[in-house]
Each structure stands twice: as structure tokens, then as C-alpha cells.
Amino acid sequence: MSYFDAASAAPLHPVARQALLASLDEGWADPARLYREGRKARILLDAAREAAAEAVGCRPDEVVFTSSGTQAVHTGIAGALAGRRRVGRHLIVSSVEHSSVLHSAEVFERDGGEVTRVAVDRTGAVTAAGYEAALRPGTALACLQSANHEVGTVQPVAEVAEVCRAAGVPLLVDAAQSLGWGPVPGGWSLLAASAHKWGGPSGVGLLVVRKGVRFAARGPVDERESGRAPGFENIPAIVAAVASLRAVRAEAAREAERLRELTGRIRTRVPGLVADVEVVGDAERRLPGIVTFSCLYVDGEALLHELDRAGFSVSSGSSCTSSTLTPSHVLKAMGVLSEGNVRVSLPAGAAEEDVERFLEVLPGAVTGVREKLGAPAAAPAAQAGPGELVVDSLGKRCPIPVIELAKVFGQVPVGGTVRVLSDDEAARLDIPAWCGMRGQEYVGEEPAERGTAYVVRRVS
Amino acid sequence: MSYFDAASAAPLHPVARQALLASLDEGWADPARLYREGRKARILLDAAREAAAEAVGCRPDEVVFTSSGTQAVHTGIAGALAGRRRVGRHLIVSSVEHSSVLHSAEVFERDGGEVTRVAVDRTGAVTAAGYEAALRPGTALACLQSANHEVGTVQPVAEVAEVCRAAGVPLLVDAAQSLGWGPVPGGWSLLAASAHKWGGPSGVGLLVVRKGVRFAARGPVDERESGRAPGFENIPAIVAAVASLRAVRAEAAREAERLRELTGRIRTRVPGLVADVEVVGDAERRLPGIVTFSCLYVDGEALLHELDRAGFSVSSGSSCTSSTLTPSHVLKAMGVLSEGNVRVSLPAGAAEEDVERFLEVLPGAVTGVREKLGAPAAAPAAQAGPGELVVDSLGKRCPIPVIELAKVFGQVPVGGTVRVLSDDEAARLDIPAWCGMRGQEYVGEEPAERGTAYVVRRVS
Numbered sequence: 001m002s003y004f005d006a007a008s009a010a011p012l013h014p015v016a017r018q019a020l021l022a023s024l025d026e027g028w029a030d031p032a033r034l035y036r037e038g039r040k041a042r043i044l045l046d047a048a049r050e051a052a053a054e055a056v057g058c059r060p061d062e063v064v065f066t067s068s069g070t071q072a073v074h075t076g077i078a079g080a081l082a083g084r085r086r087v088g089r090h091l092i093v094s095s096v097e098h099s100s101v102l103h104s105a106e107v108f109e110r111d112g113g114e115v116t117r118v119a120v121d122r123t124g125a126v127t128a129a130g131y132e133a134a135l136r137p138g139t140a141l142a143c144l145q146s147a148n149h150e151v152g153t154v155q156p157v158a159e160v161a162e163v164c165r166a167a168g169v170p171l172l173v174d175a176a177q178s179l180g181w182g183p184v185p186g187g188w189s190l191l192a193a194s195a196h197k198w199g200g201p202s203g204v205g206l207l208v209v210r211k212g213v214r215f216a217a218r219g220p221v222d223e224r225e226s227g228r229a230p231g232f233e234n235i236p237a238i239v240a241a242v243a244s245l246r247a248v249r250a251e252a253a254r255e256a257e258r259l260r261e262l263t264g265r266i267r268t269r270v271p272g273l274v275a276d277v278e279v280v281g282d283a284e285r286r287l288p289g290i291v292t293f294s295c296l297y298v299d300g301e302a303l304l305h306e307l308d309r310a311g312f313s314v315s316s317g318s319s320c321t322s323s324t325l326t327p328s329h330v331l332k333a334m335g336v337l338s339e340g341n342v343r344v345s346l347p348a349g350a351a352e353e354d355v356e357r358f359l360e361v362l363p364g365a366v367t368g369v370r371e372k373l374g375a376p377a378a379a380p381a382a383q384a385g386p387g388e389l390v391v392d393s394l395g396k397r398c399p400i401p402v403i404e405l406a407k408v409f410g411q412v413p414v415g416g417t418v419r420v421l422s423d424d425e426a427a428r429l430d431i432p433a434w435c436g437m438r439g440q441e442y443v444g445e446e447p448a449e450r451g452t453a454y455v456v457r458r459v460s
Numbered sequence: 461m462s463y464f465d466a467a468s469a470a471p472l473h474p475v476a477r478q479a480l481l482a483s484l485d486e487g488w489a490d491p492a493r494l495y496r497e498g499r500k501a502r503i504l505l506d507a508a509r510e511a512a513a514e515a516v517g518c519r520p521d522e523v524v525f526t527s528s529g530t531q532a533v534h535t536g537i538a539g540a541l542a543g544r545r546r547v548g549r550h551l552i553v554s555s556v557e558h559s560s561v562l563h564s565a566e567v568f569e570r571d572g573g574e575v576t577r578v579a580v581d582r583t584g585a586v587t588a589a590g591y592e593a594a595l596r597p598g599t600a601l602a603c604l605q606s607a608n609h610e611v612g613t614v615q616p617v618a619e620v621a622e623v624c625r626a627a628g629v630p631l632l633v634d635a636a637q638s639l640g641w642g643p644v645p646g647g648w649s650l651l652a653a654s655a656h657k658w659g660g661p662s663g664v665g666l667l668v669v670r671k672g673v674r675f676a677a678r679g680p681v682d683e684r685e686s687g688r689a690p691g692f693e694n695i696p697a698i699v700a701a702v703a704s705l706r707a708v709r710a711e712a713a714r715e716a717e718r719l720r721e722l723t724g725r726i727r728t729r730v731p732g733l734v735a736d737v738e739v740v741g742d743a744e745r746r747l748p749g750i751v752t753f754s755c756l757y758v759d760g761e762a763l764l765h766e767l768d769r770a771g772f773s774v775s776s777g778s779s780c781t782s783s784t785l786t787p788s789h790v791l792k793a794m795g796v797l798s799e800g801n802v803r804v805s806l807p808a809g810a811a812e813e814d815v816e817r818f819l820e821v822l823p824g825a826v827t828g829v830r831e832k833l834g835a836p837a838a839a840p841a842a843q844a845g846p847g848e849l850v851v852d853s854l855g856k857r858c859p860i861p862v863i864e865l866a867k868v869f870g871q872v873p874v875g876g877t878v879r880v881l882s883d884d885e886a887a888r889l890d891i892p893a894w895c896g897m898r899g900q901e902y903v904g905e906e907p908a909e910r911g912t913a914y915v916v917r918r919v920s
Contacts, residue, residue, distance in 0.1 A: 001496055001497070003489075003495075003497055005489075005490075005493065005495070005497075008489070008490045008493060009488060009489050009490050009692065010488075011488055011489075012484055012485075012488050017484060020484075021481070024472055024477060024480075024661075025472075028469060028470075028471055028472050028656065028661075028662065029463075029465075029468070029469055029471075029773075030465070030468045030469050033465065033468060033773070033775060034761075034764060034765070034768065034781075035463075035465070035764070035768045035772075035773035035774070036461055036768060036773060037461070037463055037465075037773055038773070067527030067528065067531065067663065067691065067694075068527065068690075068691030068692050068694075069691070069692070070682065070690050070691035070692065071527065071690070071691050074679060074680050074690065078679070099682060100680065100682065100690070100691075103680035103681065103682060103690070104680045106680070107679055107680045194692070196488065196692060201484075201488075201694070201696070202488065202692055202693065202694040202695065202696065202697070203527060203663040203694035203697055205691075218679075219534060219538070219567055219678075219679070220534050220560065220563035220564045220566070220567045221563065222530065222559060222560065222563060223783055230528075230530050230531070230534065230560070230563070231527065231528030231529070231530035231531050231560075231665075232469065232528050232529070232530065232654070232656060232662055233662065234527075234528075234661070234662040234663035234697075235662065236661070236662065237662070237663055237694075237697070301494075304494060304495070305494070308494065308495045308496060312495075313489075313493070313495035313496060313497055313498070314495070315493060321494075323683060
């Protein structure tokens with residue numbers, strides 16, 4: 001079995017396992033107590049805090065241990081917004097943040113706050129200018145991920161931090177995907193991360209609040225973690241988290257180079273191995289271990305099953321693989337093809353031969369799914385036919401509307417149009433993407449009696 | 461070293477350790493994923509949920525795993541209050557709840573809610589009549605612990621649940637101290653608990669929300685734990701928590717009897733071994749492992765240090781052992797002596813000889829502390845002196861004001877009064893308690909130029 005979904009959760013690092021075992025016996029007591037067991041627990045916790053601070057590049061008293069990365073994000077955003085509520089009730093996030101950031105933004109909106117979602121380009125990157133334009137006098141906080149969790153694109157954090165600093169607005173960086181690779185550059189104000197993304201145990205998040213950043217904890221708190229994260233500290237897991245962060249950092253430079261080469265192979269070779277593939281994300285500014293591509297005419301869930309049967313665990317941003325049946329918000333914001341989407345995220349230590357085997361297995365898996373769906377093998381030649389065709393794909397899910405479009409497209413003459421009626425959310429993304437891949441003109445969408453009509457004009 | 465502070469945190473149960481180790485390799489992946497590692501994690505999580513439900517006596521889909529008992533309480537109270545906000549904004553808690561409940565109540569008050577704190581008797585118990593009197597049309601929620609964490613008193617949960625049910629008000633039970641001993645009786649609506657109290661690992665809380673209970677999660681959530689506890693599930697710790705709950709339950713009946721006998725010895729023998737001791741809590745309706753007493757003229761922190769040096773880890777509700785320098789709110793609500801307070805909470809498996817050694821060591825430890833403080837050995841005989849004496853104890857901390865009162869008390873004639881000026885919060889509790897123990901009359905308190913004057917009349 002090759003586990004290629006490290007961006008969801010990395011397997012426990014051997015150092016984490018070792019540290020966890022060692023501290024189960026020393027770190028279970030209440031570190032607030034003065035007796036021997038409490039003092040031992042306190043020593044472990046203090047040492048972990050110092051080591052975490054060193055890895056992040058901050059002061060130990062700026063580090064708050066939380067119970068997950070999600071908790072760190074929720075706590076950090078709520079606390080920073082509350083700390084600056086007198087400044088204003090405006091929040092800036094990128095449109096490709098992790099759902100924990102976007103959920104926080106939605107709650108803030110529901111409570112009367114205003115949120116600006118900064119757009120990204122087709123690689124998934126924001127620009128400092130985008131943040132600069134969004135900043136305004138009432139901006140309480142800006143949030144930006146250090147790198148995207150679905151496509152691996154690295155964000156210009158230092159530049160965005162600089163424009164935020166100039167405006168006197170704190171920047172919260174969600175460093176969940178990158179902290180194992182190195183410290184986050186630039187003058188950020190708050191930082192959140194998650195241990196199980198770097199091979200630490202579940203149950204540990206990291207929130208860093210720089211001195212001088214206004215912060216008012218929301219909801220009930222207690223005396224733990226400087227009043228910012230209530231509840232008994234999970235010291236064995238904290239110790240294991242920090243020990244593994246140090247361990248992965250020690251291997252980071254060499255491992256980054258190795259994984260970057262392996263994901264580079266996938267980026268380069270998949271388009272040659274599989275027809276009609278869009279590799280997404282930035283080819284240069286990207287995390288070492290993540291590569292993402294989408295396959296036209298492919299049902300993402302079926303492809304994941306095929307790959308799982310072949311021994312590969314990967315994830316997907318396709319609508320059919322989400323509980324809401326909508327494509328990933330990241331792919332949507334990038335405006336790229338979402339059907340047949342595959343994210344490969346290699347864990348540290350991923351073997352070259354497994355990557356090679358993946359490249360061997362993938363074309364057959366894609367072909368199998370396409371055959372089952374009756375996907376057209378190639379774009380048919382134009383026939384003399386009616387100038388407008390309507391395809392009724394109502395009630396049909398991704399990738400069927402695109403397949404049905406492709407099947408009839410040969411029947412309209414150059415200059416003619418096809419109207420695809422669809423009530424599938426993915427069509428809004430995938431029909432324009434199909435046009436881009438096929439060099440046809442996407443005219444636009446119109447409301448229809450049921451669902452939406454997506455209009456495509458044949459130009460060649 | 462004898463660890464007698466199980467009510468804070470129990471050492472890891474061997475079964476928890478075993479289960480944790482076993483599931484570290486099987487339970488690290490995302491249980492929401494469809495590939496093999498995800499399915500394995502899901503199977504472990506589902507099995508843990510079923511086993512937890514069986515131990516609690518509820519349905520598996522009523523169980524929410526949280527990251528701590530505190531988180532379970534915070535989430536449960538906030539969610540239940542929000543779910544019934546149209547009914548009203550009134551919350552009932554007992555005055556001896558765990559701080560996590562009281563902190564939730566304070567936040568609710570800050571947000572405009574109203575809170576009734578039900579009083580307890582001198583044993584720390586509420587009555588169903590007390591809750592009945594507090595219920596009103598706008599009551600959204602009532603909270604009651606199953607048993608008190610500081611003095612071990614078992615609360616009449618079933619009776620209180622019955623009066624709440626009759627009023628249509630849900631009852632949330634904080635079962636942190638008792639769930640390891642057995643299911644909570646009665647028709648409660650929500651339940652919270654904490655794994656590290658029964659020998660499970662840190663980082664796991666349990667929230668149960670009965671079907672039909674209105675519940676609206678507050679703050680940002682995600683798709684995990686039925687939208688009630690956001691963030692990646694800590695499956696290895698959850699598995700360990702539930703496995704150890706089953707293990708301690710299997711031993712509960714026998715172990716309860718054994719510990720009850722050991723704490724009974726302490727209850728019975730301490731007043732004979734140490735002069736001027738008040739054993740607090742209910743002698744009958746109590747948890748098996750907890751016994752709490754207070755020693756007149758003793759500095760709680762100094763006594764804890766003495767006991768730690770002698771090899772005993774216990775905790776205290778004395779003001780000098782709290783970061784706020786106020787006595788425990790539980791002792792305050794009970795109206796009992798708070799100085800020199802010691803809570804002994806025996807972990808499962810505590811050895812009889814360790815308890816016997818504690819009883820041997822305690823008298824010397826108390827005497828040592830009293831000698832250092834210059835505590836009066838006995839009440840001096842009355843002397844003919846002025847009818848009123850003033851003792852200026854301003855700026856002096858517990859137990860000094862009571863010691864100074866005792867030292868001069870012999871100088872006033874029967875019928876005369878002593879006014880103790882003090883700005884120490886503990887004096888409000890401990891001077892009346894001293895009067896009770898000495899059979900003298902506590903006249904009351906009056907505001908003084910600085911601090912408060914506590915007036916005591918000599919009656920014998």
C-alpha cells in the first residue's frame with residue numbers, strides 16, 4: 001500500500017512514537033500542581049514550548065498548544081478579531097484558505113462582520129497587491145496560508161505581511177502545510193499549525209501570537225495556555241509533536257529536494273501518459289510533496305477507488321468526492337478543471353519505486369473509468385448539423401454533463417453553439433475548463449427553466 | 461511516591477497504554493477518507509463510539525468525542541443554550557460545579573444571559589427542591605455535576621433530572637468524577653466527561669447529547685463529530701480512552717468498595733490524629749476515592765510541600781494554593797474551613813499500606829507547619845481584659861488572621877468581642893469556621909477603612 005495523502009495526515013514519525021511512549025509515564029499529571037508528578041509534567045511542557053518556539057522562530061511565551069490545527073485557527077482568528085474589534089469588523093482571507101479559516105470567516109459574517117475574499121490566479125496564488133487593495137481602515141485581521149493544501153502553491157507570505165504591517169493590520173498565517181519544511185518567513189503576527197501534518201500525533205495544534213498583537217480569547221477559558229486554550233494539556237502528545245517537528249526539520253532540506261524531484265516527475269509525465277489532463281498549481285513556487293491534476297471525462301470517486309484497489313491512497317477535490325457534491329473551493333477559485341481530480345501528497349520517505357508504479361498504474365485506471373462512463377475518445381470532426389444544439393444533462397452529476405457536451409459537439413458546425421442544461425455545480429467550472437482544453441469558446445451561462453444553461457461556441 | 465490526586469488526573473491505565481500503542485499504527489489517517497488507511501481509522505472510531513455509548517447508556521450517534529472534558533462542557537453548555545435561545549436566556553448551575561461549567565456560565569452572563577447558582581448544604585449537596593425553585597419559564601438549561609470534584613459528595617442527579625424533565629428543561633450532567641465508576645442514573649439530557657479522570661489518555665473528552673435535545677453548535681464547526689466538535693479526530697487516544705473506560709468499569713464494583721473503606725479510614729481517623737480538623741463532604745453519599753479535610757492554623761501550601769517531601773501528592777482548595785489567592789469556590793459555597801485544606805483522591809489500585817503511611821505522616825506534617833506559623837496550641841483561658849480587642853491582620857494571608865484571632869482571644873472576657881481587620885478573602889470563610897469549631901459566636905462582618913472587620917464574640 002502506498003499512502004500518498006500526507007497533506008491530509010502524515011503517518012506517525014518514529015521519533016513521535018518514541019517521544020510519546022517516553023512521556024506517557026512522565027507527562028500525564030497536571031502541570032499546574034506543585035507535587036513531583038506535576039513538576040515533571042511542567043518540565044516536559046516547558047521544554048516542548050521552548051523547542052516549538054525555536055522551530056517556529058518566536059518566543060516560548062508566544063506559543064499556545066491547542067488540541068488541533070483547526071482549533072488553533074479558530075482560536076487565533078476569533079481572538080485576533082475580538083482583540084481589535086474597536087478598530088473595525090473587517091476580515092481579509094484568501095479564497096483558497098483551509099476550510100477552518102473559511103468557517104471562521106463565515107461565523108464572523110453571521111455575527112455581523114464583513115469578509116473580503118482575495119482572489120487567486122490560475123496557479124492558486126494571491127498577490128500582495130490583492131491584499132493591499134482589500135485592506136481598509138476597519139480591517140481587523142488578514143489571513144493567508146503559507147502554502148495551499150490542495151495544489152501545493154506557495155503563497156507570498158512575506159510580501160503580504162509587509163503590506164499588512166504597513167497598514168497596521170495583523171496577519172495570521174495558516175502554516176499547516178509548510179511548518180514541517182521550515183519557518184514561515186516575514187513579519188506575520190499570528191501563526192497556526194497542526195502536528196499530524198508533519199508526522200506528529202493527532203490532537204496537537206500550535207497557535208503563535210506575537211507579543212504586542214492584540215488578542216482577546218473568546219468563549220470560556222481557564223488558566224491553561226496563558227488563558228488562550230482551555231482544558232487539560234495533552235503533554236505526551238505535545239512532547240511527541242515537538243520532537244517530531246525537530247526530527248522532520250533535521251531531514252527537511254534533503255527530503256524536500258528528493259520529494260520535489262518525485263512530484264516533478266508526476267507533473268511532467270502525467271500529461272504524456274494520460275490524455276486530456278490538466279496539471280494544476282504553480283510549477284515552481286510549490287511545496288515539495290504535493291502535485292495535483294484533473295482528468296477530463298473522469299469521475300473522481302471512481303478513479304480514487306481504482307487507485308485504492310491498485311494500492312494507492314490519494315485524495316480528490318472533485319465534487320463527487322465531497323459530501324456537499326460541490327467541487328473543492330480551491331479548484332473553483334483557481335478556475336481549473338475539477339473533474340477526475342487527484343491530489344498526490346507524498347509523505348516524507350515516500351519511495352521512488354512507488355511513485356514510478358503510480359505512474360504505471362494511473363493511465364489504465366483513468367482509461368478504465370472513462371470507458372465505463374462512455375467518454376469520447378477524441379474530439380470528433382465537425383459535421384454539418386443544426387446551428388444550435390441543446391444537451392439536457394439535468395439531474396446528472398460530474399463528469400456526465402461534460403461528456404455529453406463532448407459527444408454532441410461534433411454535430412454542430414463551426415460557429416454553432418451547444419447549450420448544456422445542468423444543475424450540477426461542477427459544470428460551472430468544468431465546461432469552461434473543457435473549452436479551454438479544446439480551444440473552443442465559452443460564451444457564458446444563462447439561467448434556464450431548471451438549472452443553468454452553459455453555452456459553448458464551436459470555433460474550430 | 462504515593463500519588464493521591466486522581467481527581468486531577470489519573471495515571472494512564474495499562475489497558476489505555478496498550479490500546480494507544482496498538483491504534484497508533486491503525487488510527488492515524490483521516491476517517492473521512494475512502495482509501496484503506498481511512499477505512500481502518502473509521503472502523504476504530506465507530507467501534508470506540510459504540511463502546512462508549514454502551515458504557516454511558518446511550519446511542520452511539522449521541523456520542524461526540526471532544527479534545528478534553530473542559531471542551532465537552534464548554535461545547536455542551538453553549539450548544540444547549542443556543543439550541544433553546546428562543547425559550548429564554550436563563551441558566552441554572554450549582555454553586556459547586558467544576559470551573560469549566562462556571563466559566564461557561566460567566567461567559568453566558570457577559571453575553572446578556574441570566575444565571576442562577578443553586579446553593580449547597582454544608583456537605584456540598586444540592587437538593588431537587590433547590591433546582592425546582594430556580595426553574596422558571598425562560599430557563600434554557602440546568603447543569604449539575606454527578607459528584608463533586610473537591611469533596612466527593614454525590615449529587616441527587618436523578619431527582620434533579622426529574623424536576624427538570626417536569627419543567628421541560630434539559631439537564632446537563634458533568635460526570636467527570638463518576639463516569640469511571642458507573643453510568644449516571646436518571647433522565648439527563650446531556651453529559652460531559654473526561655478520559656484522563658478514569659485513567660484514559662489526556663486529550664479526550666466525551667459529550668453526549670440525547671436525541672431530541674435541541675442543540676445548535678456555536679462557533680465554527682466542520683463535518684466531524686456530527687458538526688459538534690471541529691478538528692481532526694484523535695483516534696488513537698479515543699480508542700485508548702474507551703478501552704480504559706471498559707477496563708475500569710470491569711473493576712469498578714470491587715475497587716469502589718476497597719477505596720471507600722480506605723477513604724473511610726482517613727475520614728474517621730484524621731480527627732483523632734490531628735487536632736482542630738474539619739473533615740468535609742458527605743460521610744455516606746460520596747465517591748469511593750475522595751476524602752477532604754481542613755486543618756485549622758495551617759498554611760495549605762506549606763502542608764502540601766511537607767506531604768510532597770514525605771512522598772505524597774495531594775491537592776488543596778486553600779487560598780494560598782490557588783493562583784487567585786481565594787479559597788476554592790466549593791469550600792466557600794459549603795461554608796466550611798478552607799485553611800490547611802487537603803484533598804486526598806486515591807487512584808484505582810492505591811495501596812492500603814500507602815494510606816496507612818499517609819496517616820502516620822500527616823500529624824507530624826501538620827504539627828511542623830503549625831509550629832513554623834506559631835499557631836496557638838490550645839484555646840487559652842479567658843483573662844480579664846478590655847471588652848473589645850482589635851486585631852490588625854491587614855496584608856496578612858491565610859491562615860495568619862485566624863491564628864492572630866486565636867492568640868488574642870483569651871484576652872477578652874466572656875461577652876467581649878474581637879474585631880479582626882483583614883483583606884484576605886479566606887478570612888470571610890475561616891473566621892466563622894473557627895467560631896464554629898471553638899463554640900464562639902460569629903457576629904458578622906463590617907466594612908472597615910481598609911479591608912473588612914470580622915467580629916467575634918466570646919461566649920465561653
